[in-house]
Amino acid sequence: MPRILVGSVYFLRLDPARWAEHQPFPPLGTLYAAGTLQAAGHEVHFFDAMIAQAVTEWSARVAEVRPEVAVLYDDNFNYLSKMCLSAMRLAALEMIAAATAVGAKVAICSADAADHPDLYLDAGAGAVIVGEGELTLAELTAAWRDGADDLSAVKGLAWRKGAETVRNPKREVLRDLDALPPPAWELVDMDAYRQVWRRHHGFFALNLVTSRGCPYSCNWCAKPIWGQGYAVRGARAVAEELARLVCLAAPDYIWFMDDIMGLKPRWWGEFAAAIDDLGVKVPFKCLSRADLVLREGAVDDLKRAGCDIVWLGAESGSQKILDAMDKDLSTGEIAEATAKLKAAGIRVGHFLQFGYPGEGMAEIGQTLAMLRATRPDEMGISVSYPLPGTVFYERVQSQLRDKRHWDVSSDMAMLYRGPYTTAFYRHLHTYVHRDFRVRRAVAQLREAVRGRAEGGDHLRALAFVAYCGVAIPLSWARLQLLRLMPHPAAPRVMTAGRAAP
Template sequence: MKLLIAQAYHLRFDPKLWEEMKPYPPLGSLLAAAVCRDAGCNVAFHDSMLSDGVPEFEARLAAEQPDVVLLYEDNFNYLTKMCLLNMREAARQMLQAARQAGALGLVCSSDASDHPELYFDMGADHVLLGEGEATLMDLLHALHAGSFTADIKGLVSSNAGARTIATEGAATNRITTDRIARRPAGDARNNPEGRVSRTPVPKVPVSDNRRPVLTRLDELPFPAWDLVDLARYRDIWLQRHGYYSVNLATTRGCPYHCNWCAKPIWGQRYNARSPEHVADELALLGQYVELDHVWFADDIFGLKPRWTARFADCLEARNLAIRFKCLSRADLLLRPGEVDALARAGCETVWIGAESGSQKVLDAMEKGTTLEQIDSASRQLRQSGIRVGYFIQFGYPGEGWTEIGETLRLILTNLPDEIGISVSYPLPGTGFHEQVAAQLRDKRNWVDSNDLAMMYEGRFPTVFYRRLYAYAHQRLAYARLRAGDQRSAGVLARMCAYGLLAAVNGALLGLLQFAGRDTGVRIAPSLDRLQSSTPSVQPD
């Protein structure tokens, strides 16, 4: 059986990130490729990340002539949880191309787990719910043997009936599942002619067919790094940024209960690889490329007690010196020794899910952190020479201008090195989605990551939040330059530019708020008061 693995996420279809050009290979897709290859499949791989579009996939499809096409999204890439419409359209075109080529179409993604019927309409034969590796192995085994697939846990199939593949000589190129525990796929219904055929598949409710997540992550193979052009990624990074960054994952999932966070892949479970296993992968990856920098794409890095300290020990034992960025929570960073362990392991930047400068909003989100923890964690990171990034979210229910002003004050007081700003995004399966379901508008997904559309009846319109996005970035850039020691002509010119842009956007925000008839509180004076904010944490 020949399998072509690809993903619908194309960096080119996200203009903001294409301009930023910090591409990472599709980690989850490469891990699925490694699992399939270990099981005995003949695997080809199409890397959509740097592709110019679907025609390149169609050309690869014609060249490979696979039996099965698997769209396996990189579930470690947080953008895949946003289910962007540009990527959904790419998936539609790719599935239709696969069907026209006579190949079975399989999909594993957050969007497909939430909306399998939508993907069946696009042409998919099977959707793998949530975490896909174990389900994929069962499905490939059944397809290879010509077996019935309806009883496979974690799988839903098209109402029209699933097409199956049976190859001649079923004993050859046998699909094995030694690396992942599997239960039998069902009674065999062999097709000795080896043709694609259809068998009726009973409808199984999605909610009743979830498979438990994998817990022994060290038993998974390393991602199939050899299937992508790492040299091309390295050249892009070096040309655009002067260093090269690669992506790894040490964990899966998140056990916290932030009520806006969608978890269609791992649910509320959290499982971690051992520090030794991660260090071994870094050593192996170093044989392919010179490691300058690593992005650990975990939802939460080092949650388990002393994991980070053990990881630092493992790196030292292997003489591995790396720089990395990761994501964490303010409360976890305040555990004794945590920041010191991060610094010893080579951490360069920690992104904190600050979300809001209003404790009222944080509590409404069920975030479980406090503003005092955010302040303290930021200070400790800076004292250890580690850069700080904040994820900020505007537009949550109950947030008015007072709360927006508190968030801006948090940013301008603590002066994080970077900020990532989003607008509250109601995704299926979240408490936030249930809370605003009656207020949802016709548009349910963003087109790309810079869309920032307000998709429910929020306090302000979409155009307000787009201006607020620009204003917050400009004010931070101005404040950081102002707090610095340099006063060259170039720095002064940049300060003037950022200050002018911020003033323009601040005035526009005031007009938009007045037009929106919020509470009668004008924005512009509130923003003016922020001009006098004195940073309590100095930039590097």
């Protein structure tokens, strides 16, 4: 059996805003790949980019292991992996060079590699895995073990036959997720993760998944790995994996990384029952949809299972924009789900997206009004990001600028000619966060006055509210000026030796 080095390709330290949050999670998708190779009998070694200091550590690991096969496998459960962050792309290309330098065959599985296979094949990769990767990886490594040069029998690959890039037929999406070998958790340096979490947050969090994919059709959402399909694990199997993880690492908190959790009717109830039966209730956060939360009994089941916070893809407070996104959701459902969760003692997070075509100041105002009315506990903001393969990307492709992807996840650059400029949206990000925080501080002060607040630095909150009383009006005035700024002139196209008008 070949000696295989499996490495993740998202370096947290290369994404400053995310590193500053000090919330690293093991690369779960990579661990599934490693587990699959272990089950096939391979000698598997692991490199964890999430906690690595620098890309050079990969080179050192390659020199130590001297692998015959190197597998660069992105954590496809990490939503940041859908975006091509230039820092991560450059790191992946450097990793390929280091592996090929010692004679290793290289396979890579990532959203960016699936979108741009020639870029990675030109860099020296022997194969790009397109789509769900475990079974493809098992067949590919078996073919390389047997000395095969022709990879045409392996579904889900892009590879080179001479100078030609060959794209094999797609592989069918897995339906029985419980048949997969478990993630190779024993390869993870749990102490390294535990130290970061405990030092900065006072608790230790780990991650699990209950499903793969999403069947909804939001037209800005890319699905490079699982497509439009959706498969879910058995609730009892997830609870048993949680029990094993508790025995292995004793996490205080769990993040369920699913694109959408709880789609299958009664799944949350079955999970809560299994958790009770096994006695392994651990507080958790998850991502879901407002309409799923509103199903009968869903909130009670979430509460019983130990849910701490549900993040909802609210996106916008404007029904016009939600409809344009093909969100198949109403602002009323978002408000009702938020209220119902909060009434049950479950916190709520809202993901928001600004800059979608058709959004003007009126629609931005509706989103602000929704935030002020629903008062979620947490909030995340982005601008519309054209991801290859989406309807949204096709709609704005003619407006794309020279810069086609963000450098880091906090870039907030408008990659197409949106309603307003990048400067506007970057300042809008600041304004909305400031407005959100001051309203939360005011609510905390009111609770303190009523004698219901538990602890907290109320003097600091009062000082922040006073500061924002001046800063927020000034910030709003700046937004009004920024919205009047023209977009940068489109690049002039050269034709017949002259610049076209």
